[in-house]
Amino acid sequence: MSATPDASRSFRWTWFRHIVQVAAIALFAAPVLIAGWSLFGASVGGDDPLSTPADLSFFGSLSSSSVGGLALLDPFGVLQVIVASKTAPVEWLLAALPIVLVYGLIRGRAFCGWVCPVNLVLEIEDAFRRKLGIEVREAPVPRRAKLWIALGVLALSALTSVPVFEAFSPISALNKGVLFGAVTGLWMLAAIMLAELFWGHRVWCRALCPLGGFYEALGRAGLVNVKLDQEACIHCNACKRSCLADPVILEPALAGEDAVVRAGDCMACGACIDACPTKALSFGLGRGAKPAETEEPAAEQA
Numbered sequence: 001m002s003a004t005p006d007a008s009r010s011f012r013w014t015w016f017r018h019i020v021q022v023a024a025i026a027l028f029a030a031p032v033l034i035a036g037w038s039l040f041g042a043s044v045g046g047d048d049p050l051s052t053p054a055d056l057s058f059f060g061s062l063s064s065s066s067v068g069g070l071a072l073l074d075p076f077g078v079l080q081v082i083v084a085s086k087t088a089p090v091e092w093l094l095a096a097l098p099i100v101l102v103y104g105l106i107r108g109r110a111f112c113g114w115v116c117p118v119n120l121v122l123e124i125e126d127a128f129r130r131k132l133g134i135e136v137r138e139a140p141v142p143r144r145a146k147l148w149i150a151l152g153v154l155a156l157s158a159l160t161s162v163p164v165f166e167a168f169s170p171i172s173a174l175n176k177g178v179l180f181g182a183v184t185g186l187w188m189l190a191a192i193m194l195a196e197l198f199w200g201h202r203v204w205c206r207a208l209c210p211l212g213g214f215y216e217a218l219g220r221a222g223l224v225n226v227k228l229d230q231e232a233c234i235h236c237n238a239c240k241r242s243c244l245a246d247p248v249i250l251e252p253a254l255a256g257e258d259a260v261v262r263a264g265d266c267m268a269c270g271a272c273i274d275a276c277p278t279k280a281l282s283f284g285l286g287r288g289a290k291p292a293e294t295e296e297p298a299a300e301q302a
């Protein structure tokens with residue numbers, strides 16, 4: 001059965017989410033501009049030679065920032081540095097803790113859906129791909145690969161004493177590109193964009209990104225969940241077709257085996273809620289116990 005989304009809806013999570021994604025980029029760009037610098041490395045240094053973003057009460061990037069003197073660090077970056085350096089200073093752990101708590105409480109992959117600039121770039125690219133009629137494979141890599149890649153990154157960081165993903169991260173590269181015009185790391189982003197265009201639909205975010213794998217593991221306990229009203233569902237699969245993570249994560253709920261989308265993969269992006277023609281889907285707080293008799297097979301968990 002097919003159905004079209006309700007065009008009369010005045011509010012769409014996707015629009016709101018895109019505003020938040022752009023605001024996240026603007027948030028980190030603002031201290032640079034306020035300090036009198038320019039973005040994209042157009043010019044560095046304002047008239048006041050003492051003015052730097054670090055003088056302000058908020059500055060930094062998604063990897064490392066300071067808010068009113070409180071240091072914040074990307075927890076996956078901290079893990080890599082810890083295993084690479086074989087040291088674990090308490091201040092690093094304390095700086096990562098607020099991020100772990102926030103995403104752990106909300107939903108781990110809310111970072112992917114609402115904050116990560118790479119996801120925004122890839123969503124824009126995907127919209128163009130569809131307009132151009134370029135067909136790519138669905139799920140060419142199992143979605144759980146990103147968990148193993150995250151573990152592999154940690155093992156490689158320990159072996160090489162280098163925080164491996166930090167060295168190649170397209171997220172850092174995009175951040176540095178916008179703030180300072182640094183282009184050296186953008187080859188990774190270019191490779192990912194080519195993979196999305198010619199290899200697999202959303203293959204990076206769905207299956208390959210180790211940071212997504214880290215947040216997927218964290219997202220198993222999140223409180224914000226998509227819930228399904230079974231009586232309203234007409235099984236049109238519009239939600240599955242729109243899912244930014246992986247369509248299979250909606251299947252237990254659609255099959256009546258669970259009340260919520262439980263998988264840690266869910267980005268809480270709201271695309272499925274927007275797509276549903278009968279308003280059967282909505283965000284809810286809490287997830288309840290997983291129905292024992294309908295537990296997902298091990299390969300479908302997370």
Ligand code: SF4
Pocket residue numbers: 226239242243244245246249250261265266267268269270271272273
């Ligand atoms: S299940 Fe819905 S909210 Fe979760 S990632 Fe898929 S489309 Fe987004």
Ligand code: SF4
Pocket residue numbers: 228232233234235236237238239240254275276277278279280281
């Ligand atoms: S939840 Fe909504 S979009 Fe998904 S199958 Fe049911 S009616 Fe269709």
